[in-house]
Amino acid sequence: MFNFLLQGIFTGLIFSLVALGYTLVYGVLRLINFAHSEVLMTGGFSGYFFLHYTIGIHPVPSSLWATIFYVVLGVIISGAGGTLAALLIERFAYRPLRRRNAPKLAYLISAIGASYFLLNLFGKEFGRYPVATSQPFSNHVVATIWGGQITMYDIVILFATLALLFSLDRIVYRSKMGRAIRAVASDMETASLMGVNVNRTIASTFALGGFMGGAAGFFLAINQGVSNNMGFKPALFAFTAAVLGGIGNVRGAMVGGVILGIVMFTPIYWLGQPWLEEVIAFSVLVLILLFRPTGILGERLGRTA
Amino acid sequence: MTSNDPIFEVQDVTLRFGGVTSLNNVSIQHERGEILSVIGPNGAGKTSLFNCLTGVYVPQEGSITFHPSVTKAINIVGRPPHRVAHAGVARTFQTSRMFNALTTFENVKIGVEARQKTGPIGAMLKLPRTRHEEKYSDQRSHELLEFVNLTHRTNTLADSLPYGDRRRLEIARALGTDPKVLLLDEPAAGTNPSEKLALAELINRINTELDISILLIEHDMKLVMSLAERIIVLNFGGVIAEGTPQQIQNNPLVIEAYLGASDEAKQ
Amino acid sequence: MSVEASAPQKRNRSLNSDDVRRMCTAIAGGLVLAIMTGPDGAISDPTYGVKTSLLSGHVVGYLIFGVIIGCLLTYRAKVKDGTWRGDRTTPRRTSMERAMSLSSVSRYASLTVTAFAVAIITLIFADFSGPVLRNKMSMHAIAHQFLYTRTYGYLILAFALWFTVVNQAMRLTTFRLRSIPRPLFVLGAIITILLFSLTSDPFLPARFSWRALNPGVANSLFHHWTTYLWLTFGLAVSLSWMFKRDSARGTRPLRRSHALVVTPSMRFLTYVAAGFVVFEAPKFMSTYWQISLFQQIGVFCLLAIGLNIVVGFAGLLDLGYVAFYALGAYVTAYFSGALPLQPPFHLNPFLIIPFAIIIAMLSGVLLGLPTLRLRGDYLAIVTLGFGEIVYVLANDWTQVTAGSAGTGAITNFSIHFLGINYAWNPVNYLSYYYLLLGVLIPAIFLFDFLNHSKVGRTWAAIREDEVAAQSLGINALKYKVMAFAMGASTAGVAGVFTAVKVGVLFPNTFVLQLSISILVLVIFGGMGSIVGVLFGAIVLQWLPSYLNFHSYLGFEETNLYLYIGALLIVMMIFRPQGLVPSRRRRREILDSQEGLGSADALGAITYEQPS
Ligand SMILES: Nc1ncnc2c1ncn2[C@@H]1O[C@H](COP(=O)(O)OP(=O)(O)OP(=O)(O)O)[C@@H](O)[C@H]1O
Numbered sequence A: 001m002f003n004f005l006l007q008g009i010f011t012g013l014i015f016s017l018v019a020l021g022y023t024l025v026y027g028v029l030r031l032i033n034f035a036h037s038e039v040l041m042t043g044g045f046s047g048y049f050f051l052h053y054t055i056g057i058h059p060v061p062s063s064l065w066a067t068i069f070y071v072v073l074g075v076i077i078s079g080a081g082g083t084l085a086a087l088l089i090e091r092f093a094y095r096p097l098r099r100r101n102a103p104k105l106a107y108l109i110s111a112i113g114a115s116y117f118l119l120n121l122f123g124k125e126f127g128r129y130p131v132a133t134s135q136p137f138s139n140h141v142v143a144t145i146w147g148g149q150i151t152m153y154d155i156v157i158l159f160a161t162l163a164l165l166f167s168l169d170r171i172v173y174r175s176k177m178g179r180a181i182r183a184v185a186s187d188m189e190t191a192s193l194m195g196v197n198v199n200r201t202i203a204s205t206f207a208l209g210g211f212m213g214g215a216a217g218f219f220l221a222i223n224q225g226v227s228n229n230m231g232f233k234p235a236l237f238a239f240t241a242a243v244l245g246g247i248g249n250v251r252g253a254m255v256g257g258v259i260l261g262i263v264m265f266t267p268i269y270w271l272g273q274p275w276l277e278e279v280i281a282f283s284v285l286v287l288i289l290l291f292r293p294t295g296i297l298g299e300r301l302g303r304t305a
Numbered sequence B: 001m002t003s004n005d006p007i008f009e010v011q012d013v014t015l016r017f018g019g020v021t022s023l024n025n026v027s028i029q030h031e032r033g034e035i036l037s038v039i040g041p042n043g044a045g046k047t048s049l050f051n052c053l054t055g056v057y058v059p060q061e062g063s064i065t066f067h068p069s070v071t072k073a074i075n076i077v078g079r080p081p082h083r084v085a086h087a088g089v090a091r092t093f094q095t096s097r098m099f100n101a102l103t104t105f106e107n108v109k110i111g112v113e114a115r116q117k118t119g120p121i122g123a124m125l126k127l128p129r130t131r132h133e134e135k136y137s138d139q140r141s142h143e144l145l146e147f148v149n150l151t152h153r154t155n156t157l158a159d160s161l162p163y164g165d166r167r168r169l170e171i172a173r174a175l176g177t178d179p180k181v182l183l184l185d186e187p188a189a190g191t192n193p194s195e196k197l198a199l200a201e202l203i204n205r206i207n208t209e210l211d212i213s214i215l216l217i218e219h220d221m222k223l224v225m226s227l228a229e230r231i232i233v234l235n236f237g238g239v240i241a242e243g244t245p246q247q248i249q250n251n252p253l254v255i256e257a258y259l260g261a262s263d264e265a266k267q
Numbered sequence C: 001m002s003v004e005a006s007a008p009q010k011r012n013r014s015l016n017s018d019d020v021r022r023m024c025t026a027i028a029g030g031l032v033l034a035i036m037t038g039p040d041g042a043i044s045d046p047t048y049g050v051k052t053s054l055l056s057g058h059v060v061g062y063l064i065f066g067v068i069i070g071c072l073l074t075y076r077a078k079v080k081d082g083t084w085r086g087d088r089t090t091p092r093r094t095s096m097e098r099a100m101s102l103s104s105v106s107r108y109a110s111l112t113v114t115a116f117a118v119a120i121i122t123l124i125f126a127d128f129s130g131p132v133l134r135n136k137m138s139m140h141a142i143a144h145q146f147l148y149t150r151t152y153g154y155l156i157l158a159f160a161l162w163f164t165v166v167n168q169a170m171r172l173t174t175f176r177l178r179s180i181p182r183p184l185f186v187l188g189a190i191i192t193i194l195l196f197s198l199t200s201d202p203f204l205p206a207r208f209s210w211r212a213l214n215p216g217v218a219n220s221l222f223h224h225w226t227t228y229l230w231l232t233f234g235l236a237v238s239l240s241w242m243f244k245r246d247s248a249r250g251t252r253p254l255r256r257s258h259a260l261v262v263t264p265s266m267r268f269l270t271y272v273a274a275g276f277v278v279f280e281a282p283k284f285m286s287t288y289w290q291i292s293l294f295q296q297i298g299v300f301c302l303l304a305i306g307l308n309i310v311v312g313f314a315g316l317l318d319l320g321y322v323a324f325y326a327l328g329a330y331v332t333a334y335f336s337g338a339l340p341l342q343p344p345f346h347l348n349p350f351l352i353i354p355f356a357i358i359i360a361m362l363s364g365v366l367l368g369l370p371t372l373r374l375r376g377d378y379l380a381i382v383t384l385g386f387g388e389i390v391y392v393l394a395n396d397w398t399q400v401t402a403g404s405a406g407t408g409a410i411t412n413f414s415i416h417f418l419g420i421n422y423a424w425n426p427v428n429y430l431s432y433y434y435l436l437l438g439v440l441i442p443a444i445f446l447f448d449f450l451n452h453s454k455v456g457r458t459w460a461a462i463r464e465d466e467v468a469a470q471s472l473g474i475n476a477l478k479y480k481v482m483a484f485a486m487g488a489s490t491a492g493v494a495g496v497f498t499a500v501k502v503g504v505l506f507p508n509t510f511v512l513q514l515s516i517s518i519l520v521l522v523i524f525g526g527m528g529s530i531v532g533v534l535f536g537a538i539v540l541q542w543l544p545s546y547l548n549f550h551s552y553l554g555f556e557e558t559n560l561y562l563y564i565g566a567l568l569i570v571m572m573i574f575r576p577q578g579l580v581p582s583r584r585r586r587r588e589i590l591d592s593q594e595g596l597g598s599a600d601a602l603g604a605i606t607y608e609q610p611s
C-alpha cells in the first residue's frame, strides 16, 4: 500500500511540473494550452537524444557525480527542448490569432492543430513506437520504508522537481519577469499601458511552462522510454492536477499534482486494476469541477499571494 | 401610488468583491408604476445594484424581494438570472450587448421567444404549436419594433446599427420578455441630444402605455430630472440621499458627493 | 479611391521588414511542407527524414511554392494598406462575367459548351466509380455511356453544378481575382500546373521530385492525369477562398454580392441533381468505393452533422465526441449478445437504435450537466478525458467489453414485419448505404429546421452573449445540455450503423484521434452550416480514401493527422469560418475580430461570483 502511495507522490511531482505549464499559460491568456502534451514529448525526445549520444549503450554510470552531471544536464537540455517547442507553439498557433483578435474557440482549435502536427511530425521523423532511453543512473532500490520501496529514480525526481518547483516559485513571485507575468495575468490591458511588453511576457510564460514540461518529459523518458504520444496521458492528468490546485494558481498546481498522484495511485492497491488510474483521475476532475471549480487553492495567478 | 405597493424591496444588501465593498447596506423601495432613478458618481455601485436585482451577482447579506403582482413575492437572492427574468424583470446593459450577428428583428424575436414553450422536438418537426408560437412571436416582434420606432431597421444586422438605435433595440428586446419592471443602465450614454429627447419620450411611453415600472441609472441629470419621480443617490456603495428631483438638486450631501468625486479625479 | 487620394504621402513602394518577415515565413512554410511530404525517418537515424527532404530535389518545388505564397501575401497586404494599388477600382467586367452575361448572345453558346464540359467533368467524376477511365474505355464505350439513360441524370446534374460553380466563380472573380495582378496570377497558376504535371505525388502542391523524370513513373503519371486536374482545381478554389477578402468586414451591412443567389428553380434543380447523385451514382461505383461510401463518407456525414450541433450551433467544443459513437456501437453489441456481459433480451438492430439514442443522450446529459455550467475550455478537456475513459473501458474492462480481443458477432439488420422478410446482406454494400440515407437525409432536414427555429436562434444568442441571453430569461445551461445530448444521440445512431456493418467491434475503432478528425470535418466545411459540414465531410473523408486507392501516390495514412494538424492551424489563421461558412457564424467571427461582442459561448464574459 505504501508502495502505491510513494508511487503516487513521485508521479505526482512530475504532474506538478507539467501542470505548471497549464497554469501559467491559463493565468495569462485564460486559455488551456492543448499543445502542452507535445511540449512534454519534445522534452522527452531532447533528453533521449542527449543520453543516447553521451551515454549510448555504454554501461550505466555508477558514480554519484556522474548521475548528478547527467541529470542536471539532461534536465537543462530537455527543458530547453520543451521551451523551444512551447515558444514555437506560441509563435505560430497563438500569436497570429492574437493579432487577429480571434474568438476563443479559434485558439483552442489551433492549439489542437499544433498538438496534432507536432505529435505526428515526431511520429513521422522518429517512428511511432516507444523506444527505451539510456539510463543515466542505475535504478536500484535505495531504501525501504514500511514495505514501500524508494528507488534511485524516485530520489532523483524528488530532488530535481523540488529544485525546479522552488526556482519557479522564486521566478514567479520574486523576479522582475515574474512580476510582469503576474501583472499581465491580472489585467493585460493595464499591464500594457504600464509599459509591460505583453508579447514578450506571454512568450516568457510559455517558455517557463515549457521548461518545466520539458524537464518532466526527461523523467518520463528515463522511466518509460520515448514515443510520439508519450505526452498525452501525463498531460491529461497534469491538467486535472492544475484544476485540482486551482487553475492559474502556481502553488496550487504544485500541490495539485502531488494530491492527484496520491489519489490516483493509492486506490489501485485495493482495486488491483492499473487501468483504473485513468478512470479515477477523470472522476476526480469531474468531481472537482462539480463541487469546487476553483480548485483547492483558488484560481488566479495575479491576485493570490 | 400607495407607498405599500412596492415592486422591488431591497433590504440591507451588502455586496463585496474581495476587499472592495461595492454595495454597503443598501435599502431601496421601488413602488409599482414608478420611474425611479439611481444616480451616483462613477464606481458608486449602481451597476452592481442592477446585477444584484437581476440575479447576476449574489449579495452576501440582505434580501431582495420582487413583487410581480400585489399578492406575490419572489426572493431574488440566489435565483439564477434567467429565472429572475422569467419572473418579470428585464434589463438593458451599460455597454450595449446586442446579438451582433443577428438582425434587429431576430434580436427582438429572441426576447419574445424566451417565454415560449417550443422545445427541440417541436422545432424539428414544426408541430402546430411551434407554428402558432412562431406566428405570434413574429407579430409581437413587429409590434415592438414599431413601438420603439425601428421598423425601418427590421432587417439590419445589429452590429451595423447606429448607437442610438442600438439602445432602443436593446429596450425592445427587453420588452419582448413581457416584463413587469424594466431596469435601464445608462440608456442615454453616447446618444445625441435629439436622440435623448426621443429616448425620454420612449421611457415615458413604456411607463404609461405599457404600465411597466422603471428603474433608471443615468448620468445625464437633465434626463433624470425630467423623467424620474423619485431619485436615489448612491456613493461608495451606500445610499446617501433619496427624494424628489427638487430635494436631490438641493441636497448638500449629493452636491458634495459629485464635487468630491471630481476632486478625487483631479488628483 | 477616395481613401487612396486622401493619403498619397503614405504610399511607400519599397519593401520593409514586415515584408521580409512575411516572405521568410512563407518560405519556411514551404520548407515545412517539404518535410511533411518527405520520406519518413526513424529514431536510429533521426535526421534522415529532414535531411532527405531538404537536401534533395524534393525541396525545390516547395521553395517555389513558398515564394509564390509569399508574393501573394505581400501583395495582399500592400493592397490592403493602400501602399500598392489593386486594380479593383476599374469597373471593367471580367471576361468570365461577360461570357456569362445574360443579355449576351454568347449565353447560349456558353451553355452548350458548359453542358459538354460538365458532362465530361462528371464522367471524370465517375473515375471514382471507375467505368470510364480506369478501365480504359474505348471511344465507342464512352459514347455508349453518353447514351445510357442515366446520362440524362448526369446532364441535369451537370447544369445544376455548372450554375452553382459559375455563379460562385463569378462572384469570386469579380471581387477577388482582380486584386491580384493578372499576370502574377496566371504565372502562379501555370507554375502550379507545371509542377503538378512534373511530379509523381500531387497530394500536396508542387512536389518536385526527380522521380518524375523516371519514364516508368512518368507513364503512370500521365495515365492518372485526372488526379492532377482535380487536385489543381481543388487547390485553386481552396486557395482563392482562403485568401479571399471578406467584404463583410467593418460595420457595413453584409454584401450579398458574393453569396450564392439561389432562385427557387435552381434550388429545385439542385435537389433533383443531388438526389440523383446520392441515389444513382453509387450504383456505378466499384466495391471499394461502395464500401467507403458507407464506412468512410456516409457514417462520417452523420457524425459531422451531429457534432455540428454541438460545435457549430451551440458553440461548445466537444473533444470526446467519439465516446458517444463508441457507446452506440457497444450498446448494439450488447443487445446482440456479442459482449461477455449478456443482455436480458436480444434485439434486432432496428430496435436497438432507440436504446442507443437514449443511452448516448443520457450519458451526454450526465457529462454535460456538471461541466457545461463552467467555462467552455473545461468542457473541452473534460470531454477529452471522457473520450479517453470510454476507450480505456472498451479496451481494458474485459469482463464487460471483451477488450482488445474484439466482440463477438453482431446481429445484422433484418426486417420481419407483416410478412415482409428481408435481411441485409453483408456483401451488398449499397443496401447499408441506402439504409443510412434513410437516417441521414431526414436528420439533415430536421437539424436544418432546428437551426432556423427558436432553438437555433437561442443557441446563437447564447453563443454571442450568454449574459445578455440570460437576462432575457434563457436558461443557457438547458440549451447547452440540449445541444450536447442531441449531438451525442446522433453519434449513438452512427455507432449502431457502424457496429452492424462491421460486425465485430474492436476498441481501436474508437481512438480519441477520431474525435479530432470529426471536428476537422466540421471546421473545414464551416461550423454552423449544414451544407458546409457535409461538404467538409465528403471532401475530407473522400480524399484519404482516394489517395489510398491510388497507392502509387505514396500517401501514407499514418501521416494523415500531420496534415490535419497543419490544416487546422492554417484554417484558424486565414479562414476560421470554414470554406462554406454559415452567414451567422462568419459574421460573429468578423465581429470578434473587430472587437465587437464575444464570438462564442466559450468567451462569454464570465461574471465572477463574489465568494
Ligand atoms: N466583478 C467585479 N469584480 C470586482 N469588483 C467589481 C466587480 N463588479 C464591480 N466591482 C466594483 O464595484 C464597484 C462598483 O462598480 P459599479 O460598476 O457598480 O459602479 P457604477 O456605479 O455602475 O459606475 P459607473 O457609473 O462607472 O457605471 C467598483 O469599485 C468596481 O470596481
Ligand SMILES: [Mg+2]
Pocket: B046, B047, B048, B094
Ligand atoms: Mg455602471
